[in-house]
Amino acid sequence: MLQASYPYYLANEAQAPNQDLAVTDKFSGEVATRVAMADAAAIDQAIAAADAAAEPMRKMPAYKRQEILNYCVKRFEERAEELAVALCIEAGKPIKDARGEVVRLIDTFRIAAEEAVRIGGEVVPMDITPRAEGYTGMWKRVPIGPCSFISPFNFPLNLAAHKVAPAIAAGCPFILKPASLTPIGAIIIGEILAETDLPKGAFSVLPCHRDGADLFTTDDRLKLLSFTGSPDVGWQLKAKAGKKPVVLELGGNAACIVDEGTDIDDAVARIVFGAYYQSGQSCISVQRIMVHEAHYDEVREKLAAAVNALVSGDPKDENTFIGPMISEKEATRLHNWVLEAKAAGATVLAGGERDGAMLQATLLADVAPDLNVNTQEAFGPVAILSKFSDFDAALEEVNNSDFGLQAGIFTRDIYKIQKAWDELEVGGVVIGDVPSWRVDHMPYGGVKDSGLGREGVRYAIEDMTELRMLVVRNPN
Numbered sequence: 001m002l003q004a005s006y007p008y009y010l011a012n013e014a015q016a017p018n019q020d021l022a023v024t025d026k027f028s029g030e031v032a033t034r035v036a037m038a039d040a041a042a043i044d045q046a047i048a049a050a051d052a053a054a055e056p057m058r059k060m061p062a063y064k065r066q067e068i069l070n071y072c073v074k075r076f077e078e079r080a081e082e083l084a085v086a087l088c089i090e091a092g093k094p095i096k097d098a099r100g101e102v103v104r105l106i107d108t109f110r111i112a113a114e115e116a117v118r119i120g121g122e123v124v125p126m127d128i129t130p131r132a133e134g135y136t137g138m139w140k141r142v143p144i145g146p147c148s149f150i151s152p153f154n155f156p157l158n159l160a161a162h163k164v165a166p167a168i169a170a171g172c173p174f175i176l177k178p179a180s181l182t183p184i185g186a187i188i189i190g191e192i193l194a195e196t197d198l199p200k201g202a203f204s205v206l207p208c209h210r211d212g213a214d215l216f217t218t219d220d221r222l223k224l225l226s227f228t229g230s231p232d233v234g235w236q237l238k239a240k241a242g243k244k245p246v247v248l249e250l251g252g253n254a255a256c257i258v259d260e261g262t263d264i265d266d267a268v269a270r271i272v273f274g275a276y277y278q279s280g281q282s283c284i285s286v287q288r289i290m291v292h293e294a295h296y297d298e299v300r301e302k303l304a305a306a307v308n309a310l311v312s313g314d315p316k317d318e319n320t321f322i323g324p325m326i327s328e329k330e331a332t333r334l335h336n337w338v339l340e341a342k343a344a345g346a347t348v349l350a351g352g353e354r355d356g357a358m359l360q361a362t363l364l365a366d367v368a369p370d371l372n373v374n375t376q377e378a379f380g381p382v383a384i385l386s387k388f389s390d391f392d393a394a395l396e397e398v399n400n401s402d403f404g405l406q407a408g409i410f411t412r413d414i415y416k417i418q419k420a421w422d423e424l425e426v427g428g429v430v431i432g433d434v435p436s437w438r439v440d441h442m443p444y445g446g447v448k449d450s451g452l453g454r455e456g457v458r459y460a461i462e463d464m465t466e467l468r469m470l471v472v473r474n475p476n
Contacts, residue, residue, distance in 0.1 A: 025092075046206055137470065175203075348364060
């Protein structure tokens with residue numbers, strides 16, 4: 001169970017000046033706990049403390065940063081069930097998915113501990129021209145400085161970890177704004193960081209109202225902004241960020257192609273997982289399913305049966321696969337898209353009904369291409385099914401989107417695999433599985449409206465560090 005109230009963390013220390021943020025149990029709708037909210041003055045203090053911590057963080061030896069990250073791994077393992085239950089309550093995430101996210105939190109910090117001691121450099125040959133004879137060049141990476149992180153509600157632990165853990169590995173102080181709907185996981189991360197000997201001011205975890213959080217974006221003392229969330233908000237923040245680099249992990253409407261010759265039972269099982277795990281609230285959730293005409297009828301029948309069999313209900317129940325969406329507002333928004341598609345002639349193969357924040361796992365067919373449920377990000381338990389006859393045309397249909405995060409393709413043809421990798425306008429192509437698949441050390445991110453830059457610990461460290469060149473002249 002959750003505590004009655006939680007503090008925020010300002011410059012490594014717990015502070016509870018108020019209990020202004022009510023955090024609800026997303027299934028029952030009841031207030032589960034209360035959290036302190038930071039105002040503009042507290043955020044300004046946190047930025048000043050991070051700025052002062054930049055030098056001691058930069059000077060902290062790599063083995064010390066590794067020790068801190070490994071300590072976090074140990075404490076997360078000790079508190080794993082507490083973290084999972086908190087996530088189940090504050091996000092409405094089915095408990096099995098919640099436990100899986102805790103595992104990913106631990107993985108991400110463990111990977112960061114490994115990377116902390118291998119942030120290297122390179123010798124650069126200089127004698128490519130007579131005028132450079134006698135010169136030696138080399139570069140290393142140095143921390144970029146204080147970082148600003150804004151994390152979303154759907155993976156409150158792991159998507160915060162993908163910012164926090166690389167920052168510690170790189171030697172960057174940071175301030176973190178967790179989503180107001182799901183702040184508890186980030187606060188527990190802060191609680192564990194406060195047990196370490198990170199320099200004073202190295203971190204702050206500050207839930208706050210969006211209208212009071214402009215300093216996270218605009219303050220020039222912050223040298224990097226990393227945001228994960230909706231495209232509308234992300235691009236607005238980039239426009240206000242000034243000179244600082246910006247990393248954006250935004251939305252998607254991921255497509256999955258099922259080509260001829262595929263093991264249909266395997267593909268259906270993976271697509272059901274990819275489309276509906278954690279109630280579809282993932283930016284790489286399977287949304288558009290394109291099936292070769294040779295297998296379409298079989299996939300349609302098996303997929304509809306599998307979706308109809310998914311268990312919905314209390315996310316605390318071990319048997320639940322579909323829990324509530326993050327809010328009734330979001331469930332209503334997506335249900336309206338389903339009703340819009342149905343009114344335009346779509347066929348509802350499974351689900352389609354809503355009760356409060358609970359939206360049934362829904363599968364649609366015969367959806368017009370210009371409808372919201374096809375062109376926008378569903379971010380809920382809804383997927384659409386279509387057929388194709390030509391593989392090249394299917395690739396074009398995947399690209400016919402404003403988004404480009406990841407795509408999945410079930411095929412055994414090596415030439416089609418190569419063509420998909422060459423031509424799909426996405427950040428990642430997954431073969432033999434769904435686009436929802438990710439391991440936390442790989443480069444992850446999108447193109448077009450899906451964002452800028454890449455996460456994955458090593459790649460985030462690259463964003464959080466700068467190259468510094470050294471040139472030495474030998475006068476002899």
